[in-house]
Amino acid sequence: MMICLGGDIVxxxxxxxxFITGDSKALLGKELLDILANSDANIFNLETPLCDKLAPIVKCGPNLHAPTACVKGLKAMHITAMGCANNHTLDQGTKGMFQTKRLLEAQDIDVFGIGRNLSEAAEPYLIAKNGRRVGIYACAEHEFTIATETKAGANSYDALYSFDHVAELKAKCDYVIVMFHGGKEFYRYPSPDIQRICRRFVEKGADLVVTQHTHCIGCREDYRKGVIIYGQGNFLFEQSAFCNREFYANGxxxxxKIDDGCKVEELPVVLDEKGRLALAESLIKEQIMHEYRKRSLEIQRNGFVTKCYQRFARKTIEGYLRIPLGYLNTNIILRIANRLLKRRLYYWLTNRRHRLSFLNIVECESHRELLIQGLKGVTKII
Structure with a gap:
């Protein structure tokens, strides 16, 4: 059995x-299209609702959407299933999510990772061929599109349930693949927590764990009997307004290959400036894979993942400190002063006691739970 698993599509x-004209050759090129045409299953992450009438939910960050006619291009790419457990699946509300599901299923593209409630969203996708069964489980970190017991949305990663879901799936299947939508955007390494989560999925029976959402190629870890890909990168998602092209254009x-084992081969793909994708050519392919293998070796070094993430956190913490300062973010004088002072002003505006209190609120489970419920109440999104 041959399965192709791709990253984010928007x-x-x-x-x-x-997409609208269904011109798959223009989107992917002949060589890449042939690979998908000759695969038994092609599974991707659809990072946007398909809808013509917009009804954006209240959230921070962009509310994505694409015309319903784009489903024609998805069908022409030989896609067999879409995992939709991600942070954008509810961007246009539950109507947008269910309309997307109906459009895909009408084109014989199966949908998983979302549902009318959390129980339905957690249902895995199953593939059976030649006497072998493969189960695929999709889950996402908590943002604005997560299902609950009574609300439609995406399946959430939950330490109390997700590992058990994978263990139960392994008991029914020969092989298990986890699509985990999480991690920090544009960071090429796993955080210590992401590494622990992914390793735990393997310990519970996953043969392959793939993290998506970071919009860049990360690294690989062969852990016990499983493979972990920390950051698959995009498949078809042009993000020039948000980041450096180097990140989003490569995936x-x-x-x-499923036979007597689960063998994973990475095929680098490159997006051109007209939004067309192709297999990376020899020189670019070697450069992408060289850096990928280098990072994969780096994370094997004792303490590397933690130290690397600590450096990354020190560079990004000021953006988080700005959030509780509220109106200061929009004060033009303070923003100019912050730039002149090499972006240290927001750090100076909080003393050690403030930062310790903030740390305790977000680190302690009870404080964090209360903060989340309180913020949902005052922003009227409960």
């Missing part, structure tokens, strides 16, 4: 017309 203004298509 039709954008650059390539939207190719990995995973070709998974």
């Amino acid at each position: 039709p954008t203004k650059t390539n939207e017309h190719f 990995l298509l995973l070709r998974i």
